[in-house]
Amino acid sequence: MSLVALALLLVVVAVPTALVTAVLWLTGRTHAPDPGSSTGLVRKNAQRHETTVFLAAAGVGAIVAVVLLAAPVSDGDTSPRLGGAAPFAGAAAFAAVRAVGELTWPRPRASRRLAPLARRGVRSVGGNRLTLLLATAVVATLSVVAFGFTASTDGTTIDAPAVPGTTSTSGPYPGWPYGVPVLVALGLALLATAGALRLVARRRPLDGLTVAQDDALRRTSAARLLGGVQLGVGGGIAALDLFTGLVLHGAGWPLPAAASATVGLVVGVASVTAFVTSLAARDTRPTPLAPAPVGAV
């Protein structure tokens, strides 16, 4: 992948992220709750803060994705195609802004402090949504690698099944010029998500909330973070697989076409479902106390 394309990818992600980061930091710090506020008011403010962070992250993610989708493509060469990486880059920007949002929660000022006697980590906070995202990332990687190795030498077409006396290719096909930017953006998305999730787990309990309320808020933040990233990553690979299925079908590869389209459909439905359910997430289950490994006591 050329350095110019990589730089463009990073700038498109970094600039809007930095701008929204500054706004969130300034507004978050000036709205710390009065320690004497009622629990209801504190909870309302906390939910408002969570929603603000979510909307800001979603806005930045969408801007990044649209900008990359509109990136010009040169036909006939093997330079990187950034369009395919758009949803993944959008997911990375979304997670990055959410991470910054986690740093803008008000610090505790009250003399009375509550803290749960439970270990919190990325896995306990992420739960099944994290498992789904990791599984989707594996599917995405396998898809991109498979497309890369099966593309023609130019990387943007695929050879039709061999017929004596004829040669033909079909495209556009997502070979390495498409695949490498996708893998880079996917890696960025996963790193940003891991960082944001770690911040969600490590955030201090908020003043004025019970431990159960704070835990529920934390789980809501994690669910919305993972739901948004799932939409970008899962939606991106679903679109890629479905599109590739069409190309393979047109090129005369019916079985691979069906396999690619099926994978795309399953991942797409699962990802959209995960995103929609994350918007309504109000997980009130308490974080379980982590058991000691066998033989520890």
Place this chain on the structure above:
Amino acid sequence: MRAVDVDLDAAVPVYEQIRAQVAALVAVGELAPGDRLPASRDLARDLGIAVGTVQRAYKELEAAQVVVSRRRVGTVVAAGAGPSTGAGGGVDPAPLAAARDLVVAARRAGLDDDAVLDLVRGALRTV
């Protein structure tokens, strides 16, 4: 949900508040043998206090054999720590049940936690 509740402005040192509350949760069975406590730096960060304060609380709990600390595992509630045992060694549910009844009655009467503790201390000295 099991939690500690500390008052930074109270006369009782914060480490003692943490120690007493963890010991109390173990005594009533809310924390069972094998349950892992948060790492001292994580609990300190949650409470906004120095790590050394939490470490002192954990050290005193370990000295009282309420918890044990192991590398890689962290701090866990010790085997054998738990609700009071009777003279025969088995778990006697009567003291715990009586304590819960006392708390219910005290709350109905509008007494706060300090008043309840004063009652118990008074009973310990006079019975």
